[in-house]
Amino acid sequence: xxxxxxxxGTGGQHFHxxxxxxxxxxxxxxxxxxxxxxxAAVKADLSDIPVYPSLTAMLAAGxxxxxxxxxxxxxRHLVLEAIDAGVHVIADKPFAPSAEAGRELDxxxxxRGVVLGVFHNRRWDADVLTLKKVLSSGAIGRLWRLHSRMxxxxxxxxxAGPAGGLLRDLGSHMVDQALWLLGPAVAVSAQLDMVNLxxxxxxxxxxxxxxxxxxxxxxxxxxxLNRIAVKExxxxxERGSYVSSGTDVQAQAIFAGRRPADDLAAWGYxxxxxWGTLRTTDKIERIASEQGRYHAYxxxxxxxxxxxxxxxxxxxxxxxxxxxxxxxxxxxxxxRTVAI
Numbered sequence: 001x002x003x004x005x006x007x008x009g010t011g012g013q014h015f016h017x018x019x020x021x022x023x024x025x026x027x028x029x030x031x032x033x034x035x036x037x038x039x040a041a042v043k044a045d046l047s048d049i050p051v052y053p054s055l056t057a058m059l060a061a062g063x064x065x066x067x068x069x070x071x072x073x074x075x076r077h078l079v080l081e082a083i084d085a086g087v088h089v090i091a092d093k094p095f096a097p098s099a100e101a102g103r104e105l106d107x108x109x110x111x112r113g114v115v116l117g118v119f120h121n122r123r124w125d126a127d128v129l130t131l132k133k134v135l136s137s138g139a140i141g142r143l144w145r146l147h148s149r150m151x152x153x154x155x156x157x158x159x160a161g162p163a164g165g166l167l168r169d170l171g172s173h174m175v176d177q178a179l180w181l182l183g184p185a186v187a188v189s190a191q192l193d194m195v196n197l198x199x200x201x202x203x204x205x206x207x208x209x210x211x212x213x214x215x216x217x218x219x220x221x222x223x224x225l226n227r228i229a230v231k232e233x234x235x236x237x238e239r240g241s242y243v244s245s246g247t248d249v250q251a252q253a254i255f256a257g258r259r260p261a262d263d264l265a266a267w268g269y270x271x272x273x274x275w276g277t278l279r280t281t282d283k284i285e286r287i288a289s290e291q292g293r294y295h296a297y298x299x300x301x302x303x304x305x306x307x308x309x310x311x312x313x314x315x316x317x318x319x320x321x322x323x324x325x326x327x328x329x330x331x332x333x334x335x336r337t338v339a340i
Contacts, residue, residue, distance in 0.1 A: 001302040002029035003090075004063040006055050006078060007070040008038050010157065011092055013045065014254045015121065015294065016067050022260035022267075023298035025306075029063045059085045065305065067119070068092060073163050076101065079116070083108050088115040088305050093172040095119075095315075097163065099322040106315040117301050117311030118318035122173040123180055126270045126292035127246050131233050132181060134242045134287060139278055141239030146182060146218045148174050151228040158224050161199035167192065167206050167325060170222040176313070176321045178210055178218040184320065187211040189337040190328035193223070208328050233276070242287070244276030250292045260295055268292030 003020060005012045008031050020028045030050040033039045042051050052058040055066065055078055065088035068078045075091060082089045089109070095118045096102035109116035122128060135143060150170050159169055167190075179185060193205035205223035212218065232245040250260075250268050260267040270289035278285045300312035327338040 001025060001064045001088075001305055002027050002062075003065045003067060003298075004028075004030045004032065004052070004058045005067045005069060006032040006058070007068070008033045008042050009069070009071075011069040012067075013041065014251070016069055016092075016119075017046070018254060018259045018261070019121075019295040020067075020298055022264055022295040023302070025302040026298045030058055030061065032058055055081055059087060063087060065089065065115075065301070069119075072097070072159070072168065076105070079105055080108055083112050083114055083116065086112060086114060088117075088301075090117050090119050090301060092119045093176070093318070094168050094322060094325070095318055096322060099319050099326055102315065102319040102322050106319065109315065115301070115305050115311055116315050117304070118313045118315060119297065120173065120176040120180075120313045120318065120321070121294045121297050122177060123313070124293050124296050125177075126249050126268055126289050127231065127233060127244050127276070128177055128181075129290035129292070130270075130276060130287055131235065131242065131244065133290060134276070134278060135181065135235060139240065139280060140235060140237030140242055143182070143216050143235060143237045145216065145236050146178065147232070147234040148178065148218065148220045149230055149232040150174060150222045151226065151230040152222070152224050153227050153229045155225050158202070158204060160197045160202045162201065164199070165192075165203035166222055166224055167203050167208075167328060170224075171206060171208065171220070171325055171328070172321060174220040174222065175208070175210070175324045176317070178212075178220060179317070179320055179324070182210075182212045182216050182218055184213050185210045185324050185327075185340045186213055187337050187339050188324050188327040188331055190331040192329075192332040195225075203332075206328070206332075208324075210324060240278065240280030242276055242278045244274075244287075246270045246274040246276070246289075250294055260293075264295070268294075 067090040069092040190208040192203040304311040
């Protein structure tokens with residue numbers, strides 16, 4: 001599958017291109033970049049890859065699929081342009097500003113007969129895959145609740161203004177993880193930490209509680225301005241608990257200059273001293289890290305295009321995440337629990 005990347009900011013440069021290059025059955029066909037500094041960065045990193053001034057130019061040159069990883073407020077018309085051209089699309093998260101807007105894009109893709117997927121890549125985090133393995137094993141028995149915490153000391157990447165905010169940023173990932181692990185949401189309550197910035201009022205931290213079908217509840221919290229760097233999961237069940245507090249291992253490797261294609265077999269594992277701990281009445285056990293593998297998203301998307309299967313993250317799943325984010329905003333504004 002020949003895929004083009006539209007945008008070469010942090011997302012395109014660090015979270016898409018390296019994993020396209022590592023994925024089997026996928027070829028990077030070009031990058032859309034317009035600012036001189038961005039074009040220079042593409043040429044420095046990818047000297048043999050075509051650079052296009054627009055999505056229109058890339059589509060005219062010919063690609064099988066595109067990844068749209070431009071700023072959120074620019075994505076809708078680009079996704080629709082690619083769909084109209086009959087090209088398969090991966091939309092970065094959040095792929096729409098609301099669940100209603102997400103349904104519009106989903107309907108457009110269905111009518112045109114193209115695959116539209118959403119890049120909720122953090123299902124393929126090492127710690128999340130390890131947590132899923134523990135939950136699936138039944139080791140802690142019937143699950144009661146899950147606490148997910150993602151604190152980043154990274155104020156420079158905060159998307160400011162009413163169209164940005166941390167809930168749409170990290171919250172998109174964390175809600176998707178919770179729904180993937182625990183099932184659909186039936187009710188949401190939330191609190192947002194707000195600041196006034198030149199671009200407008202912005203949420204810079206949040207606590208979201210989701211009640212899932214079956215009664216399990218998840219509690220998600222994040223910040224970027226509080227000088228804390230923590231990535232933690234705590235799962236409580238009738239037979240014990242599982243706790244992990246590790247690093248953002250794939251992102252840290254990318255920002256350190258490493259690439260998965262250089263040594264894919266060794267890529268994405270949390271180091272042993274940061275493995276999670278399973279505690280039950282029978283034992284206390286360290287659980288070996290699963291492999292973090294964002295490249296698996298691209299391999300699965302290529303297979304979906306080739307075989308007619310569902311993409312690794314469907315638009316329906318992404319719309320369910322957006323519905324929770326919509327409900328969280330209402331809950332925070334009106335101080336009430338919102339039914340889904």
